[in-house]
Amino acid sequence: MTKVIAVLNHKGGVGKTTTTVNLAAALQQKKKRVLAIDMDGQANLTESCGLSIEEERTVYGAMKGEYPLPLVGLSGGLTIVPSCLDLSAAESELINEPGRELILKGLIAKLPESRKFDYVLIDCPPSLGLLTLNALTAADYLIIPVQAQFLAMRGMTKIMNVIATVRERLNPGLAIGGIVITQFDRRKTLNKSVAELVKDSFCDKVFKTVIRDNVALAEAPIKGKNIFEYNKGCKGAEDYMSLAQEVLKLK
Template identity: 55%
Template sequence: MAQVISISNHKGGVGKTTSVVNLGAALHQMGKRVLMVDMDPQANLSQSLGVFEPEKSVYSLLRGFCNIDEAMQELELDLYLIPSELDLSGAELELSMEAGREFILKDHLEQVKEKFDYILIDCPPSLGLLTINAFTASTQVFFPLQAQFLATQGLVKLQEVIAKVQQRLNKDLKVGGVFITQFDKRKILNRNVREAIQKHFGDALFNTVIRDNVALAEAPSKQTNIFRYNSKSNGALDYWELANEVAQRLP
């Protein structure tokens, strides 16, 4: 049965999509069966993997225009993607009167959970219905955080939303972990913020930090993951270590 993990932070630019691409790729290289779900109307995850204007998408799935097997695209053996498209931006309004609208994604993923070890959901930078669907479908939420002074400030509202989802929609949901992105150990601010995040989150903070690395920014332009783009880069080393921690916490 798959661990369903939402990668979420309603602050943009913290590395959500980069983390889904490369954490998914690392887990796949470890021999795990992985499904990635693009719940962001900007479709950055899909485009980073070379999928543009998909015939079937997560929008088609949520609207009932296709089933989940039709929506999934096989990227490699045991590595799949449910892509997104711009039409998803209208889904919150279109689904607003739908009965059980918070459970639509969960109901679809239940049909394929036995086929995968990990399902990674790239959440949009908002706390609307799309993110609620992701949380309702998930067993864990991971937060990527930049090592910046205001990094934890926006998490208060996010944690409030998670608490409500736990209470009303998904009692099994857990805050599975926090990891720091775009880290530069040469910067005193980065080191100080890491210490503050450690105090705030304790054992929830992963030991691995994702270092600031230009290869991570370049890989999407080649429509591939960091391991195929530059397997010797710091970005590849860091996401490999993060994947090992995830596999230990959530075997």
């Protein structure tokens, strides 16, 4: 059965796209069929995978009902639904559409049997608008990357309130898969303090895996590659493989 996972934090720069791309790649390394959907109008996931933001078919056209989700296969085995800059306009264009929060869920449900996936990962925009609501309504699990920096906890209460509302009104099955601490440097006292605060606040909701600060994770998207294609022996690859092991245990 397909597990749909939304990767969300409305604070920018916390590693949402990095986590989506590299967790998807790690799951694919584990012989899982994985689809990654770029729901961000900045199209960072699309470009990180070596695709152009000028792709003829994107999630934007699919959300507008012009065609099914466009599936683009990558040489490494991942499948991507690309985004484009026009996606940002979808918030206003779909505002009067009946059942607008359910559009993405319907698109995923209509994937042909021959293209069913073990995991669908959704890279959410850094906001809590309509596109994010679509992702949360479609998802079984939510993964929240939290940067090991000052103000990391800011906005977490708002995210939890949104999750509660979505559960109540749209998707009662939505569960928090886990919170993952990113950009962690154990040499920095502040990083360790933030990590301890997150763990104290959310206890068993925090993944044991911590994503260490690693330059290769920043370099890989420039080459249009995931971390396993770019440098499979680095700490970043090791950490995302460890995270994938934990995600595989989600029921």
